Amino acid sequence: MMNETYQEMKKRHEKEMESFPMEFAFSNDQLQKALNNLGATKNEVVAVGAGSIIRKKDKGDLINLLKRHDDELNEAMKNETFADKALRYELANHEYIISGDPSEALDVLGLSLEEVQQSPVLSQAL
Numbered sequence: 001m002m003n004e005t006y007q008e009m010k011k012r013h014e015k016e017m018e019s020f021p022m023e024f025a026f027s028n029d030q031l032q033k034a035l036n037n038l039g040a041t042k043n044e045v046v047a048v049g050a051g052s053i054i055r056k057k058d059k060g061d062l063i064n065l066l067k068r069h070d071d072e073l074n075e076a077m078k079n080e081t082f083a084d085k086a087l088r089y090e091l092a093n094h095e096y097i098i099s100g101d102p103s104e105a106l107d108v109l110g111l112s113l114e115e116v117q118q119s120p121v122l123s124q125a126l
Contacts, residue, residue: 006086084125
């Protein structure tokens with residue numbers, strides 16, 4: 001979305017993820033509740049990491065959602081102002097001023113230090 005700030009994009013992406021039909025289960029009781037919430041049986045769900053499950057039929061939708069989020073962020077990061085504000089936000093959020101290590105902030109943005117160094121926009125922002 002054009003003219004969207006990094007924080008606005010981040011909030012929108014979080015809201016979209018929160019509304020996706022996904023449940024979390026760390027015990028058999030929680031699994032049964034999750035299955036009930038999804039309206040599915042054990043054979044109709046798949047684990048997608050960190051204790052989360054989705055219906056198998058929704059797997060493609062989740063992949064498409066995550067890819068769209070990545071594509072939107074990658075496209076927005078081509079804008080110097082957006083990239084600058086995104087990097088500043090994540091560097092502050094990951095205590096770069098203390099550690100001097102930008103790797104955690106870059107990871108959140110889906111970037112490597114090499115990618116940043118190769119991009120005039122990103123290297124200027126960093």
